[in-house]
Amino acid sequence: MSHIRLEIESELSSVGLMAMAVNKICAYYGMDELAAYQVELCVSEAATNAIRHAYKNCSGHAVSLLLTIEGDCLLLECSDSGTPMDPGLLCKGTDDLSDGVPQRGLLSEGGRGLQIIRAVMDEVSYSTNSGLNCLRMSKRLIKV
Secondary structure, eight states, X not given: OEEEEEEEESOHHHHHHHHHHHHHHHHHTTBOHHHHHHHHHHHHHHHHHIIIIISTTOSSOEEEEEEEEETTEEEEEEEESSSOOOGGGXXXXXXXXXXXXXXXXXXXXXXXXXXHHHHHSSEEEEEEXXXXXXXXXXXXXXXX
C-alpha cells in the first residue's frame, strides 16, 4: 500500500497543480491516459468545490488530498475544514453523462462537478467528522 498526501492553499490557481500531479501518479501506476485524465478532472472538481463552497473563495485554508494505492484500487480523499456540504447532493443523478463523459453543452460554469465525479469514479462518499469534511472517491486502476 502506498500513500501520497498533497496539500494546496484554498486558491483556485493552485487546483491545476494538484490535479496534474494526480494525473502523473495515475500514469505511473499504469492507468491509461483517458482514465488518468478522468481522475485528474475529478480531483480538480473536488478541490474547486472545497474552495468555492466550503471556504467561500477565501484563501488561507488548506485543501488536502490523500491518495492511496491499495492493490488494484486508487483511493482519493479530498478534505477541507470549511462549511460542510449537504450529503444529499451526492444522490443527484448523472442523467446528463454518458460513459463518464459530459455531453455537449453540459459544462456550463458551475453545478456539474459532483455529477462528473459520480459518473467517473467507481465509488463516492462524503462525511464530516470533528470539523473535517472528506469526499472519498475510488477508482479501479485500469492498466495499459
